[in-house]
Structure formats: C-alpha cells, structure tokens
Amino acid sequence: MSIERKTVDRRTLLRGALAAAAVIPLSSTLAACAGSNSDSDDDSSKGGEKSADNPFGMAADSTTDAVIFDGGYGTDYVAFAATIMQKNHKGSTVKVSPTTEISQELQPRFVAGDPPDLIDNSGENSIGFATILDQVEDLSDVLDAENLEGTKIRDTLYEGVEAPGTFDGKLAALNYVMTVYAVWYSSSLFEENGWTPPKTWDEAIALGAEAKKAGKYLFLWGKEAATYYQTLAIASAIKQGGDEVRLALGNLEPNCWSMPAVQAVFEAMGTIVDRGYMKPGGAGTQFTAAQAQWSNNQDALLYPSGSWIENEMKDQTKAGFDMKGFPEMIVDDSSAMPWEALHAAAGEPFQVPSKGKNVPGGKELLRTMLSKEAATNFAKTKLAPTIVKDTVPADGFGSTALVSQTDMLKAAGPNVFTWTFVDLYGTNVDQLVVWNSFLAGKSSVKELTSRLQDITDKVREDDSIKKIPVT
Numbered sequence: 001m002s003i004e005r006k007t008v009d010r011r012t013l014l015r016g017a018l019a020a021a022a023v024i025p026l027s028s029t030l031a032a033c034a035g036s037n038s039d040s041d042d043d044s045s046k047g048g049e050k051s052a053d054n055p056f057g058m059a060a061d062s063t064t065d066a067v068i069f070d071g072g073y074g075t076d077y078v079a080f081a082a083t084i085m086q087k088n089h090k091g092s093t094v095k096v097s098p099t100t101e102i103s104q105e106l107q108p109r110f111v112a113g114d115p116p117d118l119i120d121n122s123g124e125n126s127i128g129f130a131t132i133l134d135q136v137e138d139l140s141d142v143l144d145a146e147n148l149e150g151t152k153i154r155d156t157l158y159e160g161v162e163a164p165g166t167f168d169g170k171l172a173a174l175n176y177v178m179t180v181y182a183v184w185y186s187s188s189l190f191e192e193n194g195w196t197p198p199k200t201w202d203e204a205i206a207l208g209a210e211a212k213k214a215g216k217y218l219f220l221w222g223k224e225a226a227t228y229y230q231t232l233a234i235a236s237a238i239k240q241g242g243d244e245v246r247l248a249l250g251n252l253e254p255n256c257w258s259m260p261a262v263q264a265v266f267e268a269m270g271t272i273v274d275r276g277y278m279k280p281g282g283a284g285t286q287f288t289a290a291q292a293q294w295s296n297n298q299d300a301l302l303y304p305s306g307s308w309i310e311n312e313m314k315d316q317t318k319a320g321f322d323m324k325g326f327p328e329m330i331v332d333d334s335s336a337m338p339w340e341a342l343h344a345a346a347g348e349p350f351q352v353p354s355k356g357k358n359v360p361g362g363k364e365l366l367r368t369m370l371s372k373e374a375a376t377n378f379a380k381t382k383l384a385p386t387i388v389k390d391t392v393p394a395d396g397f398g399s400t401a402l403v404s405q406t407d408m409l410k411a412a413g414p415n416v417f418t419w420t421f422v423d424l425y426g427t428n429v430d431q432l433v434v435w436n437s438f439l440a441g442k443s444s445v446k447e448l449t450s451r452l453q454d455i456t457d458k459v460r461e462d463d464s465i466k467k468i469p470v471t
Helices: 076-088 102-111 129-135 140-144 187-193 201-213 228-241 243-250 260-274 287-295 359-369 372-382 400-412 421-425 428-439 445-461
Strands: 013-015 018-020 063-069 093-099 118-120 174-186 303-306 323-326 342-351
Touching (some): 076 093, 102 118, 102 129, 129 421, 228 303, 228 342, 323 400, 359 372
Parallel strands (some): 063 093, 063 118
Antiparallel strands (some): 174 303
8 A cells, every 4th residue: 555645855854852854754564454444343343422621522431552662761651641531431441551573563464454542752773753654643633622621732843843753644652852953971070080071073073082081081982872873973974064964865866875975974983983982882781771881970971962961871871970961973064054053853763553442531531641731741850841832941940951951942042953764764773783893993983884885775776665756
C-alpha cells in the first residue's frame, strides 16, 4: 500500500520556545496492510458515552495498554498521568510497559493486528513512520478536546506542535517533549580552569590540547550513541553550509556527504580522533557508562546530546557539575548561519494505533499527559519542557541545564532548524556501525564518507521506498 506524496517544506523554525518541523508526507509499502479502522471485538474499543470529561467515549472499566520507550526520560511521567487518569475514570486500568526495543516488540503486534493503545515511538529502535502510517489514528481530535483544566488543548501548546508528526494532512504522531540539541559541559569545571566553550572546530581542537594537558579528553562516546556525533556533524555542516547542505542530505543526493561543509566538519573530527582527544574504548562501552565517565568522572570536557542528558544522568553526575549547553561549532566565520543557530525540535512521538483494543483510552491517556499538572511534573522531574506552555519557571527548577536551554533558544531567535531523514528512512542502525569505527580511529574520513554515502544510496535506489522531496 502506498500514499501519494507531496513536496513540502522541511525547514524547521522555532516559534516561542518550540521548534516546529514542517509537514512531512510519508508513504511506503507497509509492512502489514492492516486497515486504519478502530473496530474490534473487544468491548473497550466500542467505547462509551462521550462527555466533557470523556471526550473520546472511553468505555467504563476499560484497560489501556501503553508501551513507552524507556530512554533518557524514563517512563514514570506516563505512569504519573496514568494515575491521574485512573482517578478521573473510576474502574479504569492503565498498564504502562517500558521497553528499549520498540521496533522488535511492537512490529509483530502491528502485523498481528494487536498493537498497544498508546506508544512512544522513540529511540534507536523506533518503528519507521512509513511502515505504520495507515495503522495509527489522526490525533487532531486530541488537540481539539479540552484538557483537564477545561481549556482547549490546542490553545495551551506552543505554535507548530502539529508539524513534526503531520503526514499528508494527518496528525499521525504528537511529539511531547521540546528537545534542544547541544554540546554539554560542566560550567564549574570550565570556570575552574578558565576554559571557554568553543565556537569553531579550530577552537575545539585547541581546547582538546588543553584537556590533554589536564589529563582529560575532549570527547568520549558509547557504542549505542556513536551517532550522536553524526547529529553534531550534520548540525555543524548545516550551520556552515546552509540550506544547500540540508537539502542535499534530506533529498538523499549522490555525493551529499562529500559536500565541502560536511567534509570540513569530518576533517575536524578526524583531527580530534587522530590527536588522541577522543577517549578510546567507546565502541565497547555501554553508552550510559560512557556518559558517566563524562558527567561523574569528568574524563572528558564535552559531550554532544539532546537535552534529555541531564535527566538521563542525574544519578551519575558529580555534585556541583553545573551542567550547561552551547550550540554546535561552526567551521569558520564564513558560515551561512551564526554560531548561535540551534538544532532543536519537538521529540518523543506518541501515537495511537488504530487497531488498539482501546483507542479512546489511548487518546484519553495522551489528553491527560497534556494537562498542566502532568506537563509541569514532566518539566520538574525530567528537567526539560514539554510542548505545553507556561510550565517552566524562570529558575528552571534549580537546573542550570534547563536554564541554558532557555538561553540558547532565546539567543538563536529564528535560527532554529532540524532534519528528519535519518528517522524517516531508518538508517541509524547502519550508521552506528560506521561511526563507532570512525570514532575508534579504525576508519578514515574518506572511509566514513564512502560508507555513509553507500547507506544513503541504498535508500535512494530502493524502489519500494518512495522518497520525500525536501524543499
């Protein structure tokens, strides 16, 4: 089954505090041609009477099955909303199941026509949206419903929240978390040593020399997160080369990884590896263990990641670390975008499968998550904002990292961008192998470029995958 594709603008800009990705139509031969109706023999799918407190008509005494990616944000924030939902709907039960293997666990359930009622389709093993687009609900009715406080949900959210999950006019996923991608560091360590966050790759290399003198490394990595450096490289190359780079990569063009801006970044990264500024052994180290070497042991000065990093490492961060972030480095002052330009986007895509046994329950749980109480709880406990406005105080709940996110977004102004071709075409798993090899010093920039291009060419030449033009 395939869906007509349209050419759309994929440039992402931030309005207020939200990076709004442009509408991305997807189509592909689906892994399983299950229809998108929500009929089922299960009584809960037939629903109950709709009302202001039950806008989707969830059946009384029903059970809602939610499978949530257990990553940097954990799953307790969904459990928090589940508790509220069970109080509001006496007799209802919400089952929240954590997993790090979304694709492996849920694709068989989609094929069997027995998916959960709500999923957080995130992580390195997420399901490509193209394969399940016709098997998930349009979530526009969730935004049109009133939240638990009696306000229309759409009016409580930052502008642009629909765009990242909208495909061919269908809101197939609602991204819950505002994610800022940056290079993170200990501000207390930098102040102690008189170091300044680098703005260019040359400055980063110079800082690597200073780190080495202090018995530290500039960077480190863990095997499951090697492509964090790909994310850093793409962001840096787009800032340096502008839309030309974004369009070439997004449109899977031949030789896109050989563009001058991309190569300049790769060469800088190669220098860092060659000079021993990258801590060895990452390809054999579990990623959170590697991150602890940075946040707790302070073996390295810098770490590229999304803004989930503080919460992910909160139990393994040295006291007084004072985590902050800064925008990705540019190559030089001739960059198309200023150093302050920032890669940021709404993330953690939640979806309601149409074949779930309790579709109204899945939507009701998502509605509960979008209440001010649940969203504030997330911001406070995860130290990251959701798409719900007015839930983060000026002091960032005492988090230096959360305050720095606000500062970076403010400084970036309209210069906020993102891309989605890696997730859309599901190339991260193959690219992990390539980046682990490169960061370990086992392959050259030329080999890195060639292998990344091979992965891109394979997707482009696969006729079963209709490509999404990026403009």
